[in-house]
Amino acid sequence: MTQLKSGRPKHRMSALKRAEAHFGRLAILPALILILVFLVTPTLLAFGLSVFNARLVSPNPPEFVGLDNFSRLLSVDFRVIDAIKDDAGHLLKDEAGAFTFPTTRAIQTGVDILHRKGELLSWTIDGGTRKAIILAGDPLFWKSLWNTTIFVLIVVPIQAGIALGLALFVNIKRRGANFFRTIIFIPVVTSMIVISILWLFMYQKEGLINSLLSSFIPGYVPVDWLGNPDTALGAIIFMSIWQAVGFHMIIWLSGLQTIAGELYEAAKIDGANAIQRFTNVTWPGLKNTRIFVLITITIAAFGLFAQVNVMTKGGPLDSTTTLVYQAFLAAYGRQQMGYGSTIAVVFFVIVLVVSLVQRFLTRDKD
Amino acid sequence: MRFAKTIAAASVLAVASMTLGTAVMAAPSQLTLWTHAAGNPAELKIIQQISTDFNASQSKYKVVIKKFPQADYNESVVAAAASKSLPDILDLDGPNMPNWAWGKYIQPITVPAATLKKFLPGTQGVYNGKLYSLGLYDAAAGIFARKSVLEKAGVRVPTVAKPWTGAEFDAALATFKKSGDFKYSIDMGTGWSGEWWPYGFSPFLQSFGGDLINRSNYTTAEGTLNGAAALKWGKWFQGLFTKGYVNPKETGGREAFLNGDAALQFNGNWAATDAYKKFGSDLLFLPTPDFGRGPKIGTSSWQWGVSSTTKNAAGANAWINFATKDKYLVQFSNAIGLIPATAAAAAKSILYKKGSPYEVFPTLSAKFGLKRPPTPAYPIIAKAFEKAGTDIMNGADVQGALDAAVDTIGADLAANKNYKK
Amino acid sequence: MRIFKSILRKLKLGGVFYWLFGTLITLIFAFPMIFMMVSSLKPDQQIFVDLKSFQAFIPAGDVSIQNYENVFKQVPVFTFLLNSAVTSAIVVALGLVVNSLAGFALSRVSWKGQGIVLGLLIAMLMVPFETIAIPMVYLVSKLPWVGLESGSLIFKEGMMNSFEVQILPFVASAFSIFLFVQYFKSIPKELDEAALIDGASWFTIYRRVIMPLAGPAFATCAILNFLPIWNAYLWPIMVIQEENLRPVQVGLQYFFQMNVQWGEIMAYTTIITLPVLVLFVAFQRAFVASIASSGVKG
Incomplete structure (x- = not known):
């Protein structure tokens, strides 16, 4: 403060700057301390476990294993194998007339069990006489990564878009807007357990969704939505969007409030129609909200866990398993804390990279 | 903001008074007891009664009960171990005992041989030759059926002496399916996840001649869980779904048998009362079928153990021994429907006394009961089996699914040096 | 016409x-x-x-209404409701102050290192809670903490089994801070400069200039931060051993013994969902109020 009175402009400027910086550091302090203690520290502890063979329950101290967990999680191998021949050198055929191949285990004899890989994908080549196989140290990790990616790619744009549409709708100043806002928020506040049991039933073969569809579409064949590997992930996606869209509607709604009404008045006076008002006033005015919604929806979508854990346990046939579900299963189900942490670290890096790309694409271009 | 302040002040006061409350009591050593029975008032009441009686019977110890919901009880215990706040006495699900014994959560308990002799084998948690836990009741499973339904379909009523053969059972399922009277032939409990899978379905595997792990050394599942017998089991199990006998997407409510959608139900004796209320004397409790090695059913329910960190192991053991009185065993059975741990108590219980419709369960348990493998690897085995089972149910290649389970179990055993340390 | x-x-x-x-x-x-x-x-x-x-x-x-009667017989509903209400009220109240200040510091004040802090906060959003739960339990059981014993304040190890263990870890929320940052960015910078020329301190700017304009952001954060505390399950399962400190979602699990009691579950979830909806209705008025206060017509 004494420097403020010294009168020399250069000093005053730097004093002001210093006061500003001082306030900034002070204002961030409570949040920063809490985050460092309660979030960053356990995260570092957890990530540290990824280079140990730490167990959930064990009498032994964790052993340092270096990058073993990572190499098991990420290792892949490509093989081409020949069909089985009999002693005379003829190719054997099974009942269906296809050539037979040795099992994944048979082509890995001699590999110790900790390094044995599982089949991720395979296809026949050379007229069915040879088979190409992609082996992976942890096939479930790659399946989870695939499912999670599909989930993110579909959920992020659709959920964000529908949420914005609903926000615009309930932002209309009319009777009933408050009511509709509350209605859309209902699935967000309803217990996931209740929602899951309800959708489990609705998705059944004799469930409401099938009976509804068959009354609208003639000749419709009912589908066991969650029991079929081809439709289960889609069913989870649909239900997830429905459940969480109210959450992001609220965020869009708070963003809509930052746009000054005068801008709309001015646009109306200029003769802009509703679409023009949206593209010229609303959309640019939502820039900061947009970045927030994009990044948080993406992170939330990557973290898909609760619905899967309650409704499908990753099945049928791994069609709905996700990265966080696998990390959870490894740490608590199979008691491999170290390996679960390894999945968490890889998950973290993937989401971080995606977020950085998003950040880069949405950066201030000026 | 004023509201928030008031609440903050109130909560500080509340916390303060609670801390005060516990600090005042000092004279007898306090024993903390944990139970999973928060959601089971009938069971909880008996545990409270035992503790009140125990506290009154002597002046050295005072037992204080803390109750937890069953769903994630294991997580509560694991967190307590991580934060060094395990109680003195705790209950645990039988098959988990070796894992917790190996992990030094619990220590061996002392129960006089004379007492132990009377207890059903399924209630005794023995690992490495030492007794770590004791159950005051035991579970058994069976097939629930209706006399009228079997008669109408012309299906023989099986007995303990002459259970259904596998072929007879399959024929019965086919008959029910063909009759058109039912959507499904049997409700197997596919809507229950977790422990039900190894508890309920691994005995079928054992009846075929397979098992979860090689019980001669507990170091491999190779050839046991993926051998020829296991493959036969897997194909049979998969057939239940491909032939439409069983609904792969049941709900946890187990209502299909009760409301007539399924002709039979495979369930534990804890569900017997609901079925009995509905069908009365038309209801039959039947042994599971014999697929070659005789009928098999799972045993071992919740049991009591003593934590390894307790300062009052003598007191904790005293409580467990106090609880083994027949009158408590009778009360447990009457309240929650499970089998009393001793024959004497069974004779005095409402459900399992001579001539009662439930009488068959202790016999089933004694003749066909088999414990889930007592190895620290059990939680991992259970998960691997559940995964293989659900994959097979959903149409996976049987051999591939079983091989994968064997590999998961093998890798876990190797990573832990076969749990020898 | x-x-x-x-x-x-x-x-x-x-x-x-x-x-x-x-x-x-x-x-x-x-x-x-x-x-x-x-x-x-x-x-x-x-x-x-x-x-x-x-x-x-x-x-x-x-x-x-049999299910409701059973619920009240089986579970201390009022205790659980009160515990959740107290915990979430404190988390929301403290959280609004702590997080909005942090958001203000990261969006309208410039100082060295703020980019790193913001990056760290957003990165923390990417850590799934399930994977750090056990290390967190270990940590809160070791942290030095104060407690009351025999009426006097003492230092002790750990904060298991308390209200504070359900509150403190969740007050600072990376999600809220990020939301405040993005919201505050949309408010014209000129307002700060004008206030500075008038001799206002930075705290005055935060309190008198920005806060009144950020009603919707505060309402949004209040609603959205309330939800995870009201829905907290895994954390209290691990750190709360006393029934009289448990929140509502743990109570829900009381109905999931071997025979699931669906009727009671529906009754109990109705009881614990309605307060949240009422709260939402109350808070969302802020969306309307703020427009009126900033003099903007719809």
């Missing part, structure tokens, strides 16, 4: 579409709540039988 046309447009066509769309939305989003409330009045078996048709949404048949 023009007036007539506009009346027609406003009242009839626009109105018809508005209400049509609104009705559709109500049907799509309200049905789980209706199902839950309706089922809470039915016995278990009827819930499942009815689920096969639209009966699931109609309170007919064997309707009674």
Whole structure:
């Protein structure tokens, strides 16, 4: 403060700057301390476990294993194998007339069990006489990564878009807007357990969704939505969007409030129609909200866990398993804390990279 | 903001008074007891009664009960171990005992041989030759059926002496399916996840001649869980779904048998009362079928153990021994429907006394009961089996699914040096 | 003519579409709540039988309040509700102050290292709670903490089994801070400069200039931060061993013993969901209020 009175402009400027910086550091302090203690520290502890063979329950101290967990999680191998021949050198055929191949285990004899890989994908080549196989140290990790990616790619744009549409709708100043806002928020506040049991039933073969569809579409064949590997992930996606869209509607709604009404008045006076008002006033005015919604929806979508854990346990046939579900299963189900942490670290890096790309694409271009 | 302040002040006061409350009591050593029975008032009441009686019977110890919901009880215990706040006495699900014994959560308990002799084998948690836990009741499973339904379909009523053969059972399922009277032939409990899978379905595997792990050394599942017998089991199990006998997407409510959608139900004796209320004397409790090695059913329910960190192991053991009185065993059975741990108590219980419709369960348990493998690897085995089972149910290649389970179990055993340390 | 046309447009066509769309939305989003409330009045078996048709949404048949009576008999509902209310009220109240200050520091004040801090905060959003739960339990059991014993303040190890262990880790929220940052960025910078020239301190700017303009952001954060605390399950399961400190979601698990009591579950979830909706209705008025306060017409 004494420097403020010294009168020399250069000093005053730097004093002001210093006061500003001082306030900034002070204002961030409570949040920063809490985050460092309660979030960053356990995260570092957890990530540290990824280079140990730490167990959930064990009498032994964790052993340092270096990058073993990572190499098991990420290792892949490509093989081409020949069909089985009999002693005379003829190719054997099974009942269906296809050539037979040795099992994944048979082509890995001699590999110790900790390094044995599982089949991720395979296809026949050379007229069915040879088979190409992609082996992976942890096939479930790659399946989870695939499912999670599909989930993110579909959920992020659709959920964000529908949420914005609903926000615009309930932002209309009319009777009933408050009511509709509350209605859309209902699935967000309803217990996931209740929602899951309800959708489990609705998705059944004799469930409401099938009976509804068959009354609208003639000749419709009912589908066991969650029991079929081809439709289960889609069913989870649909239900997830429905459940969480109210959450992001609220965020869009708070963003809509930052746009000054005068801008709309001015646009109306200029003769802009509703679409023009949206593209010229609303959309640019939502820039900061947009970045927030994009990044948080993406992170939330990557973290898909609760619905899967309650409704499908990753099945049928791994069609709905996700990265966080696998990390959870490894740490608590199979008691491999170290390996679960390894999945968490890889998950973290993937989401971080995606977020950085998003950040880069949405950066201030000026 | 004023509201928030008031609440903050109130909560500080509340916390303060609670801390005060516990600090005042000092004279007898306090024993903390944990139970999973928060959601089971009938069971909880008996545990409270035992503790009140125990506290009154002597002046050295005072037992204080803390109750937890069953769903994630294991997580509560694991967190307590991580934060060094395990109680003195705790209950645990039988098959988990070796894992917790190996992990030094619990220590061996002392129960006089004379007492132990009377207890059903399924209630005794023995690992490495030492007794770590004791159950005051035991579970058994069976097939629930209706006399009228079997008669109408012309299906023989099986007995303990002459259970259904596998072929007879399959024929019965086919008959029910063909009759058109039912959507499904049997409700197997596919809507229950977790422990039900190894508890309920691994005995079928054992009846075929397979098992979860090689019980001669507990170091491999190779050839046991993926051998020829296991493959036969897997194909049979998969057939239940491909032939439409069983609904792969049941709900946890187990209502299909009760409301007539399924002709039979495979369930534990804890569900017997609901079925009995509905069908009365038309209801039959039947042994599971014999697929070659005789009928098999799972045993071992919740049991009591003593934590390894307790300062009052003598007191904790005293409580467990106090609880083994027949009158408590009778009360447990009457309240929650499970089998009393001793024959004497069974004779005095409402459900399992001579001539009662439930009488068959202790016999089933004694003749066909088999414990889930007592190895620290059990939680991992259970998960691997559940995964293989659900994959097979959903149409996976049987051999591939079983091989994968064997590999998961093998890798876990190797990573832990076969749990020898 | 023009007036007539506009009346027609406003009242009839626009109105018809508005209400049509609104009705559709109500049907799509309200049905789980209706199902839950309706089922809470039915016995278990009827819930499942009815689920096969639209009966699931109609309170007919064997309707009674038996499930509610059972719930109150089986679970200390009021204790759980009060615990959750206290915990979430404190988390929301403290959180609004701590997080908005942090958001202010990261968006309107410039200082060295703020980019790194913001990056760190966003990175923390990417850590799934399930994977750090056990290390967190270990940590809170080791942290030095104060407690009351025999009426005097003492230092102790760990904060297990308390309200504070359910509150402190969740006060600072990376999600909220990020939301405040993005919201504050949308408020014109000129306001700060004008206030600075008037000799206002930075705290005054935060308190008197920015806060009044950020009503919707505060309301949003209050609502959205309330939810995870009200829905907290895994954390209290691990750190709360006393029943009288437990929150509502742990109570829900009391009905999931071997025979799941669906009727009671529906009744209990109805009881614990309604307060949240009431709160939402109360808080969302802030969206309207703030527009009025900033003098903007709709």
